[in-house]
Amino acid sequence: MIIDVVRLPDDGMRYEGDEDCSIFRSESDELVRFKGPVHYVLDVSLVGDELIITGKISMNAEFMCSRCSEYSPLYIEESAFLQSMELDLDTQSVDLTGDIREAMLLLFPAYPICSSECRGICPQCGVNFNKASCECKKPEDVRWNKLDDLAIEE
Template identity: 40%
Template structure:
């Protein structure tokens, strides 16, 4: 997103609307957990005040996330309705590039542990079945990992 400072009326605002290619997010295309495959759309208003550029508005996109419980991909909207940057302008500034700000704003909103839905049942820890779609015949892991942990952490002596 390029804001051309000379286009902004001294006592008004100029609206910028458009989109930035998914590549601005510089996500690793081999990242198995999130894929940015849609452009980032933005609508911002730019104004000038006391040698500063003020940019306020919204940006939004969608990304494909891999559920951290069941490993299925799902699509999720990411948006910032209160994007704001105040930039100190050098005296001879002609334009300001906010691409890095777009990137930062969207990346901050990528969840570290996305789930496809709040009640995702995840995968069976024994057979790997997707428990959202099927019921497997494994017993609940009651004597498994948690049992072992309990034995480790509770050396309580009676009396």
């Protein structure tokens, strides 16, 4: 999103539009799938030498659950975006694309889960416990067995 500072009206201007999700290219990996563009509605005004941008940025994505590895949709919204910057006399335009990307990245979950009820997958056979069960021995069982052995040795 480019703000044309030279043509900015005295009473400011509203910018509304979309940024393609390719702005995240360097950050994208298997953990997130982008579902459509990043939408912004931003009010831009010039107060003295200071450019002030406020508004809302939102997007839809799917994140891989850190427990079961299934993807689930997540709507991300920054409803109180605020950015201000001091302008030089010769500033013609300001590119806000990086700020829009940063605002969204800050809201990406560090450990996304598909649901607080998610039961994860079996570490041995990989079965999704939300959908099925398995016969593998749970790691907890092994630990308790070792404690039992110690007790017997005494």
